[in-house]
Amino acid sequence: MVHSTTGDMNQRMSKTHPATVPRRLLVGLGFALGGLGCGSGLTDPETLTLFVAPQLVECHGVGLQTCMLVREGPDADWTYFYGGIRGFDFEPGFFYELRVLRHRIKNPPVDGSSFRYVLLRLVSKGSRRCMR
Numbered sequence: 001m002v003h004s005t006t007g008d009m010n011q012r013m014s015k016t017h018p019a020t021v022p023r024r025l026l027v028g029l030g031f032a033l034g035g036l037g038c039g040s041g042l043t044d045p046e047t048l049t050l051f052v053a054p055q056l057v058e059c060h061g062v063g064l065q066t067c068m069l070v071r072e073g074p075d076a077d078w079t080y081f082y083g084g085i086r087g088f089d090f091e092p093g094f095f096y097e098l099r100v101l102r103h104r105i106k107n108p109p110v111d112g113s114s115f116r117y118v119l120l121r122l123v124s125k126g127s128r129r130c131m132r
Helices: 006-016 020-034
Strands: 046-052 057-060 064-071 079-081 095-104 115-126
Touching (some): 046 115
Antiparallel strands (some): 046 064, 064 079, 095 115
């Protein structure tokens, strides 16, 4: 009586089927290269200056949550900032001026942001409103 499992059959096929090795190599290469930009889902970034208020506020996204208040210029209106900024740790009580990269996400989730933010530089952090 001969017992054969799917694993045994796949092992025998990989030794005998000539297209198996190159196909595996191509699949592995595709995964490796996919993380380098082609499949990242992000567009080229733009550099922005964001001003951050000294306290978090309640806001409504998918549900009730807390948001930062930000604006893109010293005289612009404050807006809710629902997501985070990679590399930035908010500390209440301080006004911040930040230089950030903003990437547009090509296919954002329905309940998520269409942008990803990354901190480039903390320009200033102070307890007073006159920050520039």
